[in-house]
Each structure stands twice: as C-alpha cells, then as structure tokens.
Amino acid sequence: MVIKGFAAFLLTLAVGFTVTSATQAETLQMVGFGDSLMAGYQLPAEDAFPARLEKALKAKGHDIVITNAGVSGDTTSGGLARIDWSVPDGTKGVILELGANDALRGIPPEESRKNLVAMIEKLSIRKIPVLLVGMLAPPNMGEDYAKRFNPIYPDLSATYFVDLYPFFLDGVVENPALKIEDGMHPNAEGVQVMVDKFLPYAERFLEEIGETKP
Template identity: 65%
Template sequence: GFTDRLQAALGAKGHDVTVANAGVSGDTTSGGLARLDWSVPDGTQLVILELGANDMLRGVSPDITKKNLDEMLSKLKQRKIAVLLAGMRAAPNLGPDYQSAFDAIFPDLAKKYDVALYPFFLDGVAGQPGMQLEDGLH
C-alpha cells in the first residue's frame, strides 16, 4: 500500500522512518477527530493529514469539516507534531457556493497553522485511467 511505498521511498533517500497508516476507509473529519488522540501515538514526528473527501461526498457542511480539521491541527500543534496537510477539492455538482467554501478550507488552515500543504491529494491521479478503481473515486 501507500505507507509501504512511502517508507521504502524515504528509506532509499537515507531516512530511517516507520510509516503507519492510521486512516479508516470511509472516514470523515468527525471520525478522525474522535480518534486522533489514541491513533497518533506519543513519539510521532509527522502526520500526513488527509481527511475531508468523505465529508464532501456526503455533503457535510464545509464549516463542520473546517472546524474538525482546525481542532485536529490545533491538537497536533500542541503536541509539537509536524503536519503535511493534504487538500481536496469539492465536486462541481455540489454547487459553486459549496465548492468555494470547501476548496478554501485547506489553504486557509495551512496558513493559520503554518504547515506544509499538498493542495490536491489526487493531483496526477484523478481522472487518469489505470490510476483509480472502477468506481472513479478510489
């Protein structure tokens, strides 16, 4: 999976790291927030925070998504854990207001917490045949 590939790639560059996947399939920012404290063990140096897509697919208010991510970033900052925030973009069928509000979440929070931002987690993958499962989402 992704974590094995990431760990191997970092190892090949001389980084002795352990990469663990604390994600849950189908998870939302509410679920991620609820389990953050116990799913990120003491000693963790970096978290790749990639949540929000399932919120968007379920039509969760961008305000709720932002609030949950904000709280997660605050907790990680308090624990002095570095973060790479992986952004997502809203599907256009949700309308321009939703899209605008959702798409602003990730750059706004990255700036607020001064964390690294990968603007669109699916960059180079979305819409590419052979890079996604048949459902077009995964």
C-alpha cells in the same frame, strides 16, 4: 594510576559515542492519518500510500517508518474522535488527509474546517508537526459548495503555519487507468503516481522537523 584514569576516560568517550550514535540512528516515526485514500482501499497493505511513501523515502536514504492510520469512510468528525489514540506518543510528524468523505456527503464545509482545526490544534499541543493534505470538492456538489470547501486547506496552512500538499489525487483524478473499478480510488499504479508527486513535499517536511539521514 594515570593509566587507569586514561582508560576510564576512553571508556567514557566510548559510552558517549555509543549513546550519540544510537540517538542519531533512531528511526523516525510518522503517521499517515486519513480515510480510504490513505488506508489503501481494496489494495494490499504494501501498496497503500503510507507503505509506498515509506519505501520511496527509504530509497532516498531516510530512516523512517510511516504507520498507516487510514480508515475507509472516515470523515473529519470521525478523525477528530480518534486522533488522540491513533497518533501514539513518540510520533515526529503526521500526514493529515481528511475531508474527501465530508465533500461526498455534503457536510457543511464550516464543520469540516472546525474539525480540521481541532485536529491540528490537538497535535500542536503535543508538539507534533503536521503536513496537511488538501482535497477538492467533487464537481457535482456545485460551485457554491466548492467555493466554501476548497479554500479550507490553504487557509488552514497559512493560519497555522503547517505545510500543505495542495491536492492528494493530483495526477490521478482525471485518469481512469489509475483507478480501481469504482472510479474513485487509486489502484497501485495510481498510488505510485501520488507518491512520486508527494515525495518532494515529504522530504521538505522531514528537513523542517529536523530529521537527519543516518
């Protein structure tokens, strides 16, 4: 009887250990949500920003999958319209990158801000943390537009306590060799520059949301 009881005890421990190990080994699901800069315009899927970032994080020991939810041409209003179904249940974090097309089209910055706020709040209600990606207005939009547009991202970061990557195209925007023929979108080398600069922010974000390496 004692032996049987001890065997049952060991079995319980084994089952508990298996469940715990499975939980610890659960792959972290993230979503890269944005426009053509996220989608990887004119690039193979493996060269898009989410895929390159996922590869870089895995090389650092993170068990992670980053779904590419970028849509070329998307504005903040387009993103707001699709964010509920583009970010599935079980997502542990979202890289939110939108606003470049708003600036290119001259959409009032107040409208862009309102849409970004709505997306952050929708994700907050679902308890999904956000890493907000900043954008800068193109110079041809003028100084007044830039003064209204550029502060949106740091302001939202401070107001909603979300992490911020200041400028998505940092290191690429002024280097033609890192862009495709249109002079606007990064080529594969440009994406890698973006990933290298973004990586420390991504790792800090993972630490904050409680991700543990396997």
